[in-house]
Structure formats: structure tokens, C-alpha cells
Amino acid sequence: MQRKLLRGSLALPALLIGSWAQAGWQLNMPRGVTDISHQVYDLHMLTLWVCVVIGVLVFGVMFYSMYKHRKSKGAVSADFHESTKVELAWTLIPAAVIFGIGVKATYVLADMYNVDDAEMTVEVVGYQWRWRYRYLSDDPDTEVTFFSNMATDWDEINNLVDKNPNYLLDVDEPMVLPTGTKVRFILTSADVIHSWWVPALAVKKDAVPGIANEAWTIINEPGTYRGQCTELCGKDHGFMPVVVEAVTPEEFDAWLAVKQDEARQMAELTGRDWSMAELMERGQSVYNTSCASCHQVDGSGNAPTFPALRGSDYVRGDIDDVIDIILNGKRGSMMPAFRDQLSEVDTAAVTTYIRNAWGNNVGDMVTPVDILDIKAGQ
Amino acid sequence: MTTATHDHDHDHDHHGPAKGITRWLYTTNHKDIGTMYLWFSFAMFLLGGTFAMVIRAELFQPGLQLVSPEFFNQMTTMHGLVMVFGAVMPAFVGLANWMIPMMIGAPDMALPRMNNLSFWILPFAFALLVSTLFMEGGGPNFGWTFYAPLSTTYAPPSTTYFIFAVHIMGASSIMGAINIVATILNMRAPGMTMMKMPLFVWTWLITSYLLIAVMPVLAGVVTMMLFDIHFATSFFDAAGGGSPILFQHLFWFFGHPEVYIMILPAFGIVSAIIPAFARKPLFGYSSMVYATASIAFLSFIVWGHHMFTVGIPFLGQAFFMWSTMLIAVPTGVKVFNWVTTMFRGSMTFETPMLFALAFVVLFTIGGFSGLMLAVAPVDFQYHDTYFVVAHFHYVLVPGAVFSIMAAVYYWLPKWSGRMYNETMGKVHFWLSFVGVNILFFPQHFLGLAGMPRRIPDYALQFTNFNMISSVGGFLFGLSQLLFLYIVVHTVVAGKKAPAKPWDGAEGLEWTVDSPAPYHTFSTPPKIN
Amino acid sequence: MSSSTTHEHYYVPAQSRLPLWMAFSMFLTVFGMGGMMVDMTTGRESSSTWIFIAGFALLSFVMYTWFAQAIRENHAGLNSEQLKRSYVWGMGWFIFSEVFFFLAFFGALFYVRVFVGPWLGGEGAKGVSNYLWEGFEFTWPMMSNPDNSIFQAPQAVIGAFGLPLINTIILIASSITLTVAHHALKAEHRKQLNIWLAVTIALAVIFLFLQAMEYVHAYQDLGLTLSSGIYGSTFFLLTGFHGVHVTIGTLMLVIMLIRSLKGHFKPNDHFGFEAAAWYWHFVDVVWVIVFVVVYWF
């Protein structure tokens, strides 16, 4: 920690200069790229201007009095203290103003709630601390599911290397959506409440465990739109970006086809023969994206909450126990269930990895097919 | 003193304070208790402020520098809890203790022993709360709104202590509020009719009702948490037919009135100070009373505006939007009344007035952003960003906290019998005023540009305004040490103050000596 | 409420050690209780139980002393009419706050029954949620939970028109007997006061006993427990907190009986009794609502 502090303070001057040069002065809400986001922006500006006008009037009168009616200028106080007429006026006028804003807002709101006629549906599931996207389809075999993890390197976060321009806002696999298509989202969560937000789409909806929420969007322009989880969801709430890549419908179809293909390949991969070295290699990358946030890259954990895996008797003990805790987590602790989060291949890989990395050297391995059997058995 | 039978305790009643520490430990005197509340609240302000400084220091630049994300979350949570329940609420109760009996011509609070109990619970409750930071697994890290299931299934073990701390603190608030209601309804001097009461008394009366109504709901909701954690109930777990959203409904049924609990007494204070320094009676006294009551009433039916994004059905959403926007109307009435009170007055700008004026402007700005938040479809963009943080700090810091500072400057001569140093007061004001705006105004921009709240680290485009905000924060924080100095200096070495140091001030409290005698109005004053 | 009556001397008690001790004992009690719960859930061991016991004993002792002192002051004639009114307001608003405590639980029941349940079962504005709980159908009482592997649904629940109805009758009867006792007090019929008060207490004890039997039955025979889903959760917390209040109310009545036997209370000055009676009626009203919304509908 002290070293971090030192490095932080050394980096400070450089950072100051560097960051001031960047475009970091955005004052207002972006207008976004959907019709809804434009309406929202307009409502925002309307309300803002109403407030500014009222503010100017009210503070105007106040500053005028402060200037003119001050004792040092010889002002003598009047003693009026009531007037039903003005009081009525300043009750009714604001009420009317509010009524105007309210009506307009109610229309926009109704529009936001209308999820009918969606052309496709994506399920968004929040996990501590990643998103899972599932492109629903009537045919389960063509469903595409993947996780979207933050791609920013922890070294950047810990100020060990320079930060890239999309610092904290980059993911390994973005959600890809077609433009001009009404996309419905179903949002839910696997653990705590998260909130899925993309400012450019003006979509923000909480992902609540056990309850499903709906939202929708039609993106007008292709592009990459970035957002973040906006509901406090624990330790890494700040490291849970959302990235949506809007592409033309044709590109989207192509992408989807590739993804479906990958899913098929994954199934094949599970059945394939795996060598220890392959599993170790894959395991390392799985470990670093899925486990390292708690157990640390070097397996040293973070006492007392997060146990070390390096040298752990548990990890080096009965392999079934290890697989079990990875698949099912531990209720009542922070250890999540990875059953739905990791493929059989990845589960096998990470199990093999933690049992053999950092000098754990148990020497055995587990194959994806074994995992498939264990899952089927439970 | 009407009958002879009472005479035996006459002199017992009029002796001064006891000597030594027991004066404070065992006291039943509303002034002593008020003083203890105020000091306690100031200590909590420093503590909560220190937590805020940790937050601002970590957010000074992108990347993790000082604290880990776990600890950052604990800081955010504790900062919110300590400021809300430890600093602002007890400060207002302290002011109520000091001023209400004097303002209505009562000898003391209605139930003096319970009064002391209400106070003494607080140090214990907060000791328990803060001690969770040192427990295994760390302290509460789920925000001051402690949404389930982050605060139940996924919470650290110390949460149980947090829950019990909330329980006893709630008991303290309820007893305090009951005491205030009983005092106001039962202890007014002859002739002090309801519509003659100073607005501070009125606002506190209404605040007390809010407290009595919502603190038990808070107790209820934390009790459900306790059972979900330890006894496998499923209030907040859909697997058993409950819902995490249930938590939020209950919490905000408490939480929204709670934020008005933190502002209504401030309205009362400002309504006392502005007429005093404008030398002109308060404009629209009765509409002030009705407006306060309307705000209190509305506050019970708007809670859903904190939950616009959780997926409330359309009709609910629309209802909460409309009812919330409606609150701007009675609040507007108050603001207009204050401004009209100044209009054609004869104003001077001593420190209390400066704080009160800043209150009017900055609270209104905070109210405006509140109105913007109330527009449900747009709240989808604002919710849980720094725009919200900016909103509530504007109503809470230059709102509630400034009003408390105004009150301290205004009544300190009465409490201590000594005058604060006007120059230092003004320096404190200007530093605070400038600091607070540098601190919180840029947070509007951050929120609009998309920075979520409760994050220990942020994307690069947010760097500039965060740095500015942090600098403002340090400035504002350091200025409060000056406040501490001014108050201590006044109490120890201030110039003697007359009974009525403000020529435009009105009210019974100015009819007694400065410092106010240990017992005032043992014989009620006559009010015409 | 009016203060325009001629002034009386308001009794401001001298310094008192009680509040500080009470605050301290409250702290010990909750600290101990919290520790006990953490121990229970995490398997930790600590001396929390002893802290709790010490705290609770101290709390009881302080409260006893406090009330005794308040009674002594009243007997000494220190309390003016005005102070007595303060006690009245105090008790009144305390009960008001209790109403809101129960409101939280009734509100929870209302919300899950009217909104969450149907949503999870696939109906209403958020019926999509049902896809997360395939096969779940909502009924009330909830005889099947969305996830029965975590929350074991009950086999049966307790019908309204057995024990609960009897309990309702008992409690309403107790309110009546208490009122009779009150009238007796006002008419200075000490013996009748004692008898009717004793009858009220007897009814209260029977109520509590039946309630306990019902719990045992629910746990042992019906599988209706705290952890049997939201039905069990709301059922036990509503009836349970009601039961706690009955227990407190019974204690208050017992104290009133003891005081009455000691010759306390005058026809025009017996607020202690009245406060206990108000509390009792409040508890009674809560029960009627519990009966209707928890057992009946």
C-alpha cells in the first residue's frame, strides 16, 4: 500500500499534465443515438431551462433587495407581511409549469414502457462483476450466450502502467446489436442488484435477482456505446462496464452466425482430448479474468475474506471438493457459483490450473467431459 | 407558582448546574442536553467529514491510490450514515432542545429524563456502528441505503451490529420526537397559541411527526434483514416468494421523509434569521405553516422516485413522478416568502444572515436538480450518477448544514453569553461558500457526463472535474476547523453579549439574559 | 392541550443516573444479542450470551427503578396536571409509533401478496419474471415456493376458524374485562378492579399459551416455519411481534395488578393504569387485523 502511495504521488504531476490535455470537460448529458434518448435529452433541457429561468427571477429579486434594501444604504423596512393574491399566484404558476413538464414526461415514459413489437430479445444477467448476454431464440441450439468482462488490465488500475483511453470502459466481448431494430432486453441478476446503463441509448434498468425487468431500444447509428453498472453491487462495482456495439443488420447477422458457430465448436471442444499443458494455459487466462479479482493473480488471496489458493490444503485436497466449490460456490460467503458462468472446458481448465500453478503441483488434471458428467450428476 | 404546596421544591428547582462531569452525565436540563447534542453532532460531522476526505482523496485521480475498493465502499457507507444520522439529525435535535422551550416559554422539555436518555443512546449507537469498521470482514459496505441482498446474503458479519445500532438509534429518535411533540403541544406559555409559535417550533413539530411515523418503519425493515440473515426468512429473496424490491419500498418509505426531516427544521431556522436581519416581519407566516404541512404530507407518497429504475409498473412510476414534482409547489412558496421578506427590508449581513442567504440560493439550486430528478424518464439518465450526489449535497450541505451553522452563529450569544468574532465568522462563511460550490457544482457535470456514484475509480474523461471537486472538498473541510476554532474561541474568550444582540430579532428567547439562565421560564412569560 | 389555564408548577426532575445507565444497558443488550446471532450463524464462539444476559438484567433493573421513581414522584404530589398531560401525550405518540412498526410488516405482506406473488407466478405487469421460476404458480397461502430447494414450502397452514378464532375471542374478551376493571377503578371498587384485572391477565396468559401451542403445531406438524418462504416469514413475524407486544402488555397489566393490590391509583389519577389499558387495546386491535389479513384472507 505504501509503495502504491509513493508511486501514485510520483505519477501525479505527469498525470495532471496528461489529463488536462485530454478532452475532459463535458458539461452536459450526451444526446444519444436513439429517438428516446433525444426525447429524454429534450426533456432534460426543458426542465433545466425552466429551472434556470425561475432561478434568475427568484435570485434576481433577492439580489436586487440585497443591493437596494440594505441598511447601509439607508433602507427603511416596510412591514407588509401578507398578500393572498401574490401567494396564490406563486402557488398556481409553478403548479402550471410543473403540469406542462409532467404531461410531456408522461408521454415519454409511456413510450419507454412499451416493449411490444420487439424484433429480437437479449437477456442481460448481472453477475458479481460481469455481464452475461444471451440472444434468445426459439431454437435453443442457436442461442448465443457469453460473458462480458472488463478488459482493463489491473496494472492500469493499480497505476503500474499507463492507462488506455477506454480505461475501465472496455470489455472482452461487447454486446453486439443491429441498428434500426427494436431490441427488447430482459434483465435479471444472479446475485445482487446491478444496473445496466448505456447513456447513449438512455436505457438504464436494474438487474434484480429473481425478478425480471424489461427495456428496449432502437439504435439509429452504428457505433460503440459505453456505459457502466450503476447499482452498488459490492467490491468491484466500479469495474463492471457495459459496451454495446451497434452494427448494421447485415453485419449483425454475420456476427451472430459466427457466434453460433463458436457455440457449436465449444461443444466439440468439450468432447476433445485435452493435454495438461493446454488446460494449464487456458486455465491461467480463465483464472485471471474470473478468479483473480478475489484470489489475486498469484493465488495469494486477500485475508481474511478471500482465502489464498496457493498452498491451500483445500485446493490440493480432494479434487471433487474443488470442483464442487467452483461449480456451486459457497452459500453465505462471497465465493460465487460458476456453474453457469464457466463452460465445461473453462471449469476443467481452471481446476487443473489452480491445482498445479504457483507450486501447488498436485499433478493431476480433470477433463471437460468429467465436468460435464459431474454437472449432469448433480 | 400558584399554590403553597409546591414551594418545597422551589429552591431545588432554581439552583444552577451541578459541578463536574456528572452535570453532563446525569443532567435533565434541556440546555445541557442541547449542548451535548450539538457537540456530539459536531464530532460526528468531523468523523463523517474525515470519511468524505478519504473518498475525495481516492477520487482525486483515476486509478486506485489510497484505499482498496472494499474499504472505499465502507467509507461511502459510513460517511452517509454518520452524516445523516450522526451529524445532521442530532444537530437539529440539539437546537430543538435549546430553543423550543425558550421559544414557547416552557421551563424545560416535557419529559426531561427521557430527554437525557435519547441523547445518551447516541454515543453508544455510534460507537457500535463505527466499531464495525474494525470487525472481521469489515464494516457495512453496501451504501447508506443498504439494499438487499447486498446487505443480507452478501453482507459482512458486522451487518448484525449495524442493524442493532440502527435499532437503538431509532429508539433515540422516536423518544426525542415524542418529547418534542409533548413539549410543543403541552408546555406553551399562556397566550402562546399555535399560530403564534415561531416557525422553528412549527417545523420541528411537523418533523417530529415524520420521525414518529418513519423511524419505526426503518426499525421494521432492518428487523426483516436480521431475520433474512439469521433465521432464513425470505422477505428479500424471490426464491421464497419475497423480493429485493420490497426492501427498497420499505426503506424509501422511511428514506424520503427522512430527507425532509433533515430540511424542515432548516426552513424554521432560516425563517427566524431572515426577518431578523431584514428587520421586517416574515412574509406569509400562515402559508409557511401550511406549506410545511403539505411538504410533510407529500413526503409520504413520493418514495418511489428513488426507485424509478428498479422496474416499477408504469402507473406507479407516473404516480411517483407527479407527486414528487408537486413538492416543488409548497417548497416554492417558502422560497418566495423568504425572498419577499427581504424585499423592501433593511438588510444587514452578519454571519448568520450570510449563511441563511446562501442557504436560500444553494438549497434552491439543490431543489431544482431535485425537480429534474423527479422527471422519471430523465431520471433514467441521472439515477445513481454524480448528478444525484450533487443534488443531495446541495440540499444537505449548503442546505441543512449551512442552516445549522447559521443557527449556531445566531444563537451562540444566547447560549454562551459571548459574541463570536464577526470577521472570523465572515471568513468562515466565504471559505465555506466558495469551497462547497467548488466541491459540489462540478459533480453535476460529472453525473451528466455519465460518472456513476459509489465507485472508487473512474474513466479518464472524468478526471478534471473530480480533481476540482476534491480540491473544493479539502478547502471546505479545512474551513470547518476554523468553525471549531471560532466556536471554542467565543465560548472561552468572546466579548460579552447583550440579551438581544440582533436588533431585528424577535422571540421569547431574546427576552432572557445572555447567557440564558440555567432555568428559564419557571414562571411562564405573558404573551399578548 | 390548551395552555391557557392558570399556571401550575412543572416538575423538572433533578439530575438522574437512570438515563445513562439505561442507554448503557440498551447497548449491552443489543451488543450481546447481535453477538449471539453472529455466533449462531457463523459457528463462532464468544461470551455474547453473557453480555446479553448482563445487559438485559441491567435494563430490567433500570426500568424498574425508573418507573418506581416516577410512581413515587406522583405519590409525593410533585406531578402537576400539566406534567400528567405530558405523560399522556408521550404514551399516545408512542403507541402511534408502534402502529407504524406494524405497518411495515403489514405493508410487506400486502406487497408480496398483491404484487410480487402474481409477478413471480407469471401475471401482471412483471409477469415475465416467471421464466426464472419455471413451473411456479402463485397461490395464497403459498404452498409451493419459487425455489423449493432453498425454502421448503409448508404442507399446510393454520386455518382461521380454529385456534385463531378462539384467540380472537379471548383477546376481545380481555379488552372488555379490562374496561370493566377500569370502570371499577373509577367507581372505587377496588375488589372488582382486582378481580377483573386478574381475569384480563388470565385471558392474556391463555392467549399466549395457545399461541405457543400453535407455533409448536406449525413447526412440528405442518412444516410451517420461518424458512418456509414468504408465507412463513410474514406469518411468524406478524404473529410473533404481536405476541411480543402481548407479552409486554401482560407484564404491564401484572404490574398494574400489583400496584392495585398495593393500593395505588385514584379514581381521577391513574395514568399508569390507563397507559397499560391503551396499550392493551392497541395490541387487541392489531390482533384483529392480524386475524383478518394473516389467517382469514
Ligand code: HEA
Ligand atoms: C435535505 C434533503 C433533501 C431535500 C430537501 C430533497 C428535495 C428534493 N429531492 Fe432529493 N434526495 C436527497 C435529499 C433531499 N432531497 C437525498 C439524500 C437523495 C439521494 C438518496 C440516495 O440515493 O442516496 C435524494 C434523491 C432524490 C431523487 C432520486 C434520484 C435518484 O436516485 O435517481 C429524486 C427524484 O425525484 C429527488 C427529488 C427531490 C425533489 C423533487 C425535492 C424537492 O423537495 C425540491 C423542491 C424545491 C425546489 C424545486 C426549489 C424551490 C422551488 C421554487 C423556487 C419554486 C418553483 C420551481 C419550479 C416550478 C421548478 N431527490
Ligand code: HEA
Ligand atoms: C448531511 C449529510 C452529508 C454531508 C454533510 C456530506 C458532506 C460531504 N460529502 Fe457526502 N454523502 C452523504 C451525505 C452527506 N455528505 C450521503 C447520504 C451520501 C451517500 C452515501 C452512499 O452512497 O451510500 C454521500 C456521498 C458522498 C460522496 C459520493 C461517494 C460515492 O458515491 O462513492 C462524496 C464524494 O465526493 C461525498 C463527499 C462529501 C464531502 C466532501 C462532504 C463535505 O461537506 C464534508 C466536509 C467536512 C469535513 C471535511 C470535516 C471537517 C474537517 C476535518 C475533520 C479536518 C480534516 C480535513 C482535511 C484533511 C481537509 N459524499
Ligand code: CUA
Ligand atoms: Cu454491478 Cu454495480
Ligand SMILES: [Cu+2]
Ligand atoms: Cu426522496
